[in-house]
Amino acid sequence: MSGIENITREILQEAEESAASELQEARTKAEEVVEKAREEANELSKKAHVKADADAKAFVERAKAEAESYSKRAVLLAKSEIIKSVLSKAKEKFLSAAPADYFAKLLSLIEKSAMKGDGEIILSQSDKARIPSDFAAKADAAAKKAGGSLKLSSETADISGGFILRYGGIDINSSIDAIMNDRETEFEDAIRQTLWPEN
Numbered sequence: 001m002s003g004i005e006n007i008t009r010e011i012l013q014e015a016e017e018s019a020a021s022e023l024q025e026a027r028t029k030a031e032e033v034v035e036k037a038r039e040e041a042n043e044l045s046k047k048a049h050v051k052a053d054a055d056a057k058a059f060v061e062r063a064k065a066e067a068e069s070y071s072k073r074a075v076l077l078a079k080s081e082i083i084k085s086v087l088s089k090a091k092e093k094f095l096s097a098a099p100a101d102y103f104a105k106l107l108s109l110i111e112k113s114a115m116k117g118d119g120e121i122i123l124s125q126s127d128k129a130r131i132p133s134d135f136a137a138k139a140d141a142a143a144k145k146a147g148g149s150l151k152l153s154s155e156t157a158d159i160s161g162g163f164i165l166r167y168g169g170i171d172i173n174s175s176i177d178a179i180m181n182d183r184e185t186e187f188e189d190a191i192r193q194t195l196w197p198e199n
Helices: 003-018 020-048 053-095 099-113 125-129 135-145 176-182 184-195
Strands: 117-124 148-157 162-167 170-175
Touching (some): 003 053, 003 099, 053 099, 053 184, 099 135, 099 170, 117 135, 135 148
Antiparallel strands (some): 162 170
16 A cells, blocks of 8 residues: 555544544534524514415525525535544644654655655655654665665755655655645545545
């Protein structure tokens, strides 16, 4: 399984673990909105009985349609916020993993991204400060499998985590942000299917 697939699996696993309470809260809010809309529709219905039957029915139907529309929008917004929160928590969990686990995942990504030729690995400043002593040697060994070589750059990148591989003038951005942005729709769809499989 590739490094990106591992990250995808971890993000989905984190989604399942962290979203239950947020999902319940969204459902509760949606139920409250629907209940309020029903109460308003009932109140409007009572008032409407004073008017002619035809006008009253049309008025109540419009009120119910508006309440339904508002409820659907509220549920969609709540789901969108839950998905954003789950992705943010998954990213946090990835970035805060123990150095041994975190850098093992980076090595897995390097194995998939390495090219022929001499290259450099550019890390974030925070990752460079906690890098295991054998990481550079292991990354170079992974690059050799692809017919190239890699060394740790003296530069740092303005990224939250992951790395950038530089081969001459070519940069391969394997930062966690770039990976999540590239596969954002896939992650969101997978989280949506995990949390709301009936939709």
